[in-house]
Amino acid sequence: MDFWISQLFNGVSYGALLFLLAGGLSLIFGMMRIVNMTHGSYYLLGGYVALTVIWRSGSFLLAVVVGALAIALVGIAEWNAFLKRLSGQELGQVLTTMGFALIFQDLALVLWGGDPYTIPIPPALSGSYVVGQLYFPVYRIFIVVVAVIVALTLWLALERTRIGAMIRATVDDPEMARGVGINVHLISMAVFALGATLAALAGVVAGGFVGVYPGADFEILPYAFVVVIVGGMGSLKGALIGSLLVGLLDNFGKALFPELSYFTLFAPMAAILAVRPTGLFGRA
Amino acid sequence: MLEVRDIHTYYGDSHVLQGVSLSMARGQVVGILGRNGMGKTTLIRSIIGFTPPRRGQVLFKSRDITAWPSNRAVSFGLGLVPQGRRVFPSLTVLENLAVAAKANSGPWTIARVLELFPRLGERGAHRAGKLSGGEQQMLAIARALTTNPELLLMDEPTEGLAPLLVREVGRVIENLKTQGLSILLVEQNLPLALRVADHVHVLSRGRVVHSSAPDALWRNEEIKSRYLGL
Numbered sequence: 001m002d003f004w005i006s007q008l009f010n011g012v013s014y015g016a017l018l019f020l021l022a023g024g025l026s027l028i029f030g031m032m033r034i035v036n037m038t039h040g041s042y043y044l045l046g047g048y049v050a051l052t053v054i055w056r057s058g059s060f061l062l063a064v065v066v067g068a069l070a071i072a073l074v075g076i077a078e079w080n081a082f083l084k085r086l087s088g089q090e091l092g093q094v095l096t097t098m099g100f101a102l103i104f105q106d107l108a109l110v111l112w113g114g115d116p117y118t119i120p121i122p123p124a125l126s127g128s129y130v131v132g133q134l135y136f137p138v139y140r141i142f143i144v145v146v147a148v149i150v151a152l153t154l155w156l157a158l159e160r161t162r163i164g165a166m167i168r169a170t171v172d173d174p175e176m177a178r179g180v181g182i183n184v185h186l187i188s189m190a191v192f193a194l195g196a197t198l199a200a201l202a203g204v205v206a207g208g209f210v211g212v213y214p215g216a217d218f219e220i221l222p223y224a225f226v227v228v229i230v231g232g233m234g235s236l237k238g239a240l241i242g243s244l245l246v247g248l249l250d251n252f253g254k255a256l257f258p259e260l261s262y263f264t265l266f267a268p269m270a271a272i273l274a275v276r277p278t279g280l281f282g283r284a
Numbered sequence: 285m286l287e288v289r290d291i292h293t294y295y296g297d298s299h300v301l302q303g304v305s306l307s308m309a310r311g312q313v314v315g316i317l318g319r320n321g322m323g324k325t326t327l328i329r330s331i332i333g334f335t336p337p338r339r340g341q342v343l344f345k346s347r348d349i350t351a352w353p354s355n356r357a358v359s360f361g362l363g364l365v366p367q368g369r370r371v372f373p374s375l376t377v378l379e380n381l382a383v384a385a386k387a388n389s390g391p392w393t394i395a396r397v398l399e400l401f402p403r404l405g406e407r408g409a410h411r412a413g414k415l416s417g418g419e420q421q422m423l424a425i426a427r428a429l430t431t432n433p434e435l436l437l438m439d440e441p442t443e444g445l446a447p448l449l450v451r452e453v454g455r456v457i458e459n460l461k462t463q464g465l466s467i468l469l470v471e472q473n474l475p476l477a478l479r480v481a482d483h484v485h486v487l488s489r490g491r492v493v494h495s496s497a498p499d500a501l502w503r504n505e506e507i508k509s510r511y512l513g514l
Contacts, residue, residue: 165379172372175334179366180384181358181431283374 002133007255008248013140015247016147017209020202021220022227023154023239024195030234030282031171032188033090034083037097039199040221041104046071046200047212048112051119060122060208067204068197075196079189105217114214119207143205150198151240158236167191171234223250226269232282241280285310285466286331286435291340291350293323293330300326301337302490308483310434313457313467315481315498317474319513323490324470325367328439331468332364333357344435359386363433367440367470369424373413377404380412380423381430390432397426400456418449425456435466442473450476474512478502486511 025039050067054060078100086092125142128135158164170177170184178184203212210216227246231238246265253264272280286308293301301323308314316324329335331342333354342350349357358364372380381394381404398405401422407415412423421441428436438457442450454476460467461480471477477484478498486494486507494507501507508514
């Protein structure tokens with residue numbers, strides 16, 4: 001019983017981390033049809049920038065803010081200088097974002113070296129709650145809380161504001177969105193920046209839990225794509241459910257059948273796609 | 285108010301519009317007729333900027349808008365009721381109107397648009413994708429009006445509608461005309477187009493093959509049988 005509860009908790013908290021990464025990826029995917037291979041790099045760079053800030057200032061909060069904002073600027077620059085010109089050209093987009101992913105990977109290696117680091121977490125977030133035989137690390141609870149706050153905020157912004165309705169209109173029909181006067185370029189840039197910010201936030205948060213190390217970008221990127229594909233492109237609800245599903249599957253897969261862990265992750269994905277090709281909450 | 289000068293528009297290598305020119309004055313309703321595949325929708329797409337022409341110019345209120353992104357053209361006073369309605373299915377009826385409502389105000393507030401289409405008000409919180417075809421068409425017109433256009437482009441607003449609803453759309457167009465709105469109307473329904481238009485152009489194979497007043501076209505059996513299949 002204890003095993004199941006603690007694995008469930010681990011799966012949910014990993015799912016929460018995945019949601020931070022995949023929520024933005026799904027919006028970018030659904031709205032601009034961009035397969036953003038750089039998304040993992042934003043995660044990695046967010047963690048590294050936060051690391052540097054925390055070394056200099058000692059403030060975890062400042063590290064979170066600076067890490068997220070710095071990567072938002074990187075995302076805006078990448079969007080403005082390259083991606084907005086490649087609208088509708090899937091191959092060009094994939095190659096461009098893949099190219100950036102490789103550049104950022106090497107850049108991170110040059111700037112921060114090859115050693116793995118862990119972002120020091122504030123004392124308030126360290127330690128564990130102990131219930132009977134079970135340990136619940138405070139930091140993992142913190143991740144779940146952050147993800148819940150982000151999910152609620154995104155949901156309210158998307159469903160209850162005019163800008164949110166404009167974003168959904170653009171997901172529905174980008175050409176017609178322009179045809180009613182929506183500045184799709186501006187909205188796309190904002191969503192791209194938001195996605196980059198959330199990925200960086202995921203990277204900072206993950207830095208205190210799995211660490212920041214070379215290769216973390218390409219390690220987590222497939223998980224984020226599985227979430228987007230299972231949940232359905234452009235669906236926030238899909239990203240949320242998909243993240244939990246992937247977090248749990250990955251965790252239980254690794255715990256129960258460690259030698260089959262990729263199989264326990266990708267087999268359910270294939271099964272879901274066979275039944276629902278657009279993902280759980282996606283539209284054609 | 286609108287002047288289209290010798291535009292050539294392509295889909296890939298396919299040369300769809302082969303030098304179309306026309307012009308219309310403020311307050312006019314101009315009808316574009318022709319069979320399917322003759323370039324009517326392409327003309328609308330060329331003017332709004334969805335498929336910009338490769339050659340030629342589109343002038344609106346004396347400005348060359350040929351290469352403008354559609355949203356800029358809409359902000360400048362073009363409105364679009366597209367072929368196939370294209371309401372935003374996952375948005376509610378009210379959201380469909382709200383995303384189109386412009387910051388710079390005009391006569392068409394959402395409240396006033398809903399007076400024209402009371403049925404949309406009753407369905408305000410419904411997802412647009414769940415509406416009937418007729419309601420979606422009304423929503424498409426209402427949505428274009430909330431952008432406060434000076435020139436409304438309407439692409440087959442009666443397509444696929446029951447006769448009763450065709451008459452309803454006809455009444456709406458006449459109502460808008462009496463309020464002084466300029467309308468470029470692409471229509472397959474000849475009686476409707478001839479009733480509301482001040483002037484008509486017939487398109488065939490990407491060219492304007494006939495231009496006249498509506499009653500002159502009505503009497504011209506040769507043009508009607510050759511280009512409109514009547």
